[in-house]
Amino acid sequence: MRDKKHWYDGYFYDRIIAPNQDKMFSVIKNFITEGASVIDVGCGTGRLCFRLADRCSKVTGVDLSSKNIFTANKILSREKFNNVSFIHADASGLAEKLIAKYDYSILTYAIHEMPPEERTAVIDQLKIISSRIIIGEYAVEKKSKFWEVMNELVEFSAGKDHYKNYKLFLSSGGVNYLVEQSGLKIIKEVINNPVTSHIVLTAV
Numbered sequence: 686m687r688d689k690k691h692w693y694d695g696y697f698y699d700r701i702i703a704p705n706q707d708k709m710f711s712v713i714k715n716f717i718t719e720g721a722s723v724i725d726v727g728c729g730t731g732r733l734c735f736r737l738a739d740r741c742s743k744v745t746g747v748d749l750s751s752k753n754i755f756t757a758n759k760i761l762s763r764e765k766f767n768n769v770s771f772i773h774a775d776a777s778g779l780a781e782k783l784i785a786k787y788d789y790s791i792l793t794y795a796i797h798e799m800p801p802e803e804r805t806a807v808i809d810q811l812k813i814i815s816s817r818i819i820i821g822e823y824a825v826e827k828k829s830k831f832w833e834v835m836n837e838l839v840e841f842s843a844g845k846d847h848y849k850n851y852k853l854f855l856s857s858g859g860v861n862y863l864v865e866q867s868g869l870k871i872i873k874e875v876i877n878n879p880v881t882s883h884i885v886l887t888a889v
């Protein structure tokens with residue numbers, strides 16, 4: 686099995702990086718109906734999964750980084766949510782691995798780090814396992830020069846391939862292009878809240 690490795694995976698990601706996503710996570714939580722089942726793909730160390738636990742009947746986090754999944758499970762053993770679980774898996778082969786179906790699939794800041802061909806493969810898998818897909822990503826048009834530069838610095842520091850995929854994601858049209866190419870229908874959309882982000886709730 687593939688294992689994705691970043692220098693910041695694990696506790697560093699959980700403590701320093703993931704909390705910056707809280708505003709996006711709040712927007713996403715409001716998209717989700719009470720009692721729904723959710724799969725968070727590219728869940729990192731599970732911060733969004735834990736935040737959704739009190740609203741959802743079932744939350745599954747999936748990530749290709751074994752270090753992130755190890756940290757997520759460590760936190761889970763402390764917090765003891767009985768409706769949350771984590772799987773170390775590649776999202777591009779998810780439908781064959783999972784029997785369960787979900788009301789929602791979520792992808793936050795995961796799709797931009799994948800190479801273009803992997804992005805559509807992942808969305809195709811999510812279309813099989815869920816009827817709604819939520820994508821939270823970088824907006825193509827940045828409304829703040831300061832945050833645009835900050836985003837660039839963060840993505841550059843993530844490594845050469847990561848940065849290349851980030852740039853390709855934006856230059857190809859970002860979330861709008863992905864939605865169109867995958868044949869998804871936008872039901873709800875929030876742009877620039879948080880600043881430089883683009884969040885969509887879509888129907889497959």
Ligand SMILES: C[S@@+](CC[C@H](N)C(=O)[O-])C[C@H]1O[C@@H](n2cnc3c(N)ncnc32)[C@H](O)[C@@H]1O
Nearest residue numbers: 689706727728729748749750775776793794795
């Ligand atoms: C920038 S992190 C975002 C984590 C979390 N969703 C958040 O918003 O804080 C992207 C995550 O996607 C995961 N990832 C990348 N490609 C993946 C794939 N093919 N299958 C599953 N996870 C993947 C990475 O390992 C990483 O943990």
